[in-house]
Amino acid sequence: xxxxxxxxxxxxxxxxxxxxxxxxxxxxxxxxxxxxxxxxxxxxxxxxxxxxxxxxxxxxxxxxxxxxxxxxxxxxxxxxxxxxxxxxxxxxxxxxxxxxxxxxxxxxxxxxxxxxxxxxxxxxxxxxxxxxxxxxxxxxxxxxxxxxxxxxxxxxxxxxxxxxxxxxxxxxxxxxxxxxxxxxxxxxxxxxxxxxxxxxxxxxxxxxxxxxxxxxxxxxxxxxxxxxxxxxxxxxxxxxxxxxxxxxxxxxxxxxxxxxxxxxxxxxxxxxxxxxxxxxxxxxxxxxxxxxxxxxxxxxxxxxxxxxxxxxxxxxxxxxxxxxxxxxxxxxxxx
Amino acid sequence: xxxxxxxxxxxxxxxxxxxxxxxxxxxxxxxxxxxxxxxxxxxxxxxxxxxxxxxxxxxxxxxxxxxxxxxxxxxxxxxxxxxxxxxxxxxxxxxxxxxxxxxxxxxxxxxxxxxxxxxxxxxxxxxxxxxxxxxxxxxxxxxxxxxxxxxxxxxxxxxxxxxxxxxxxxxxxxxxxxxxxxxxxxxxxxxxxxxxxxxxxxxxxxxxxxxxxxxxxxxxxxxxxxxxxxxxxxxxxxxxxxxxxxxxxxxxxxxxxxxxxxxxxxxxxxxxxxxxxxxxxxxxxxxxxxxxxxxxxxxxxxxxxxxxxxxxxxxxxxxxxxxxxxxxxxxxxxx
Numbered sequence: 162x163x164x165x166x167x168x169x170x171x172x173x174x175x176x177x178x179x180x181x182x183x184x185x186x187x188x189x190x191x192x193x194x195x196x197x198x199x200x201x202x203x204x205x206x207x208x209x210x211x212x213x214x215x216x217x218x219x220x221x222x223x224x225x226x227x228x229x230x231x232x233x234x235x236x237x238x239x240x241x242x243x244x245x246x247x248x249x250x251x252x253x254x255x256x257x258x259x260x261x262x263x264x265x266x267x268x269x270x271x272x273x274x275x276x277x278x279x280x281x282x283x284x285x286x287x288x289x290x291x292x293x294x295x296x297x298x299x300x301x302x303x304x305x306x307x308x309x310x311x312x313x314x315x316x317x318x319x320x321x322x323x324x325x326x327x328x329x330x331x332x333x334x335x336x337x338x339x340x341x342x343x344x345x346x347x348x349x350x351x352x353x354x355x356x357x358x359x360x361x362x363x364x365x366x367x368x369x370x371x372x373x374x375x376x377x378x379x380x381x382x383x384x385x386x387x388x389x390x391x392x393x394x395x396x397x398x399x400x401x402x403x404x405x406x407x408x409x410x411x412x413x414x415x416x417x418x419x420x421x422x423x424x425x426x427x428x429x430x431x432x433x434x435x436x437x438x439x440x441x442x443x444x445x446x447x448x449x450x451x452x453x454x455x456x457x458x459x460x461x462x463x464x465x466x467x468x469x470x471x472x473x474x475x476x477x478x479x480x481x482x483x484x485x486x487x488x489x490x491x492x493x494x495x496x
Numbered sequence: 497x498x499x500x501x502x503x504x505x506x507x508x509x510x511x512x513x514x515x516x517x518x519x520x521x522x523x524x525x526x527x528x529x530x531x532x533x534x535x536x537x538x539x540x541x542x543x544x545x546x547x548x549x550x551x552x553x554x555x556x557x558x559x560x561x562x563x564x565x566x567x568x569x570x571x572x573x574x575x576x577x578x579x580x581x582x583x584x585x586x587x588x589x590x591x592x593x594x595x596x597x598x599x600x601x602x603x604x605x606x607x608x609x610x611x612x613x614x615x616x617x618x619x620x621x622x623x624x625x626x627x628x629x630x631x632x633x634x635x636x637x638x639x640x641x642x643x644x645x646x647x648x649x650x651x652x653x654x655x656x657x658x659x660x661x662x663x664x665x666x667x668x669x670x671x672x673x674x675x676x677x678x679x680x681x682x683x684x685x686x687x688x689x690x691x692x693x694x695x696x697x698x699x700x701x702x703x704x705x706x707x708x709x710x711x712x713x714x715x716x717x718x719x720x721x722x723x724x725x726x727x728x729x730x731x732x733x734x735x736x737x738x739x740x741x742x743x744x745x746x747x748x749x750x751x752x753x754x755x756x757x758x759x760x761x762x763x764x765x766x767x768x769x770x771x772x773x774x775x776x777x778x779x780x781x782x783x784x785x786x787x788x789x790x791x792x793x794x795x796x797x798x799x800x801x802x803x804x805x806x807x808x809x810x811x812x813x814x815x816x817x818x819x820x821x822x823x824x825x826x827x828x829x830x831x
Contacts, residue, residue: 287732297669300677334632334720342635366724370732385669386718387725389701394729397622397705405761412757419741419750426740
């Protein structure tokens, strides 16, 4: 029931995901009266889908703490419960990010030793793709949180990008003066010991798209702003390009000639291809779809969820984390 | 002597700036033996240029505190001194940012009441241009610093963008949970009183290029990372576009047809057009050029400097600041 156009885009998105993953089964949780009529039009999806009815829905405006307390019968909560109960292997939602993280953390629990789960996603780069985390779950992080993100991001990159030995860096500014960012300095010192292999050191904002490292580690405030600044710039460039091709007859003709190649480029840069941010650090797969996406974008978030389950991401993160995490807990966990 | 290709690009850049601003005079500070031979090839520039010789140079690696202490005869310091002594009306450097800020603050002093100067620059947006500050001078800021940046950024936008009543916003994430970012909450409360007109509230990373507000206010850490993430994305898109036009014969033909329009687009997005970040909050104009720019980029930074002097930016900021600044000093200034 989450996102701007639920349950329509969720159902249509699930149908696209079903075509891509014929082995998948779907649990749709929400208002059966709204879901059923749309589902009945998609016979093949209906055959592999179970509907769990509930009237209660978490809204985009609900504060996470309120949703957690009052939303025990919400569609979001029941979907997460289904994972905890073994009825589903992963959950994907286009709803309220904070509520989803709060409920997922409460119900699914964090991996042993992990204090704070992080949100991770992919970025296109000059060289291929890069993972960045955290994208907004934790606005302030201590050094140990950043070390945890490095371990989890590395396992994610290994699993999903197929890079056997991923490199990672801590997002920072180039300035020599590092006043105030003790967490970054401290994390750098912890990681420089080499216990978590692949540490490249500090990276800057433009290193994200350069593909300098496989994993960019940052706090959720900075990561969210970098993500959105990049998304905004990509949209601006696309809009400028559109205006350019419309600016003269020759430019329009040029567009027609290059259309097939430009269509490929548009597909490659399509933000829907990058839809589906993964919550790392939980005992099960939880994926957040953009609230404003369409069926194709939601289908991609479903694919991410299914791929993570198939790749046994949780087991890999758990194993890496147990092997690599420093013995001392984070300040927040200790305090 | 600052930047990757000094003094060559500085001298050539000054020559381009001279053509654009026939009324300007230039003071070149640095190693006369390196400057003079290049200057002599540019007769018209030589006619309006004075060379101040010094052997000493601040390097890109020097820590600001060290440069301030040991670089009293450096070209950077003597150029700033020239402004303090009234021999020049503004200073532009492609050298070490931290050293330039440290020396400029020490020699030129901050405006009455301003605790921390900020670095400001323009961004292209869907609607035109937006000012963003701070871009890296202050990695951590308290609420009062952010209020100061709002006042200064507003005066800058009025002067340079010609917007009579600029709007401004505080850069934040969309999340409801604002734990830890007390400075942003506190600044929002201070600005919501309406004493500094044009407050839009919080804005997110993608609002920068949307052009939601005329001025985006943030701390130097976040601003620097947003700036570089945006620059990196623009480069990535340009590279993808280049590859696209080379990917097939039809695409190449399309490029040829649309070349004139695409060249205009490239010029519009040319990072050299956005070269020249202005230090706001000092008693005189100081401008930082990218260290890696070329003559055209350096010329643009010179143009920014000359424009700020002509527009009497300092007087305008001083007047606005005296009128609008809250009575209570910042924590850092008080403490």
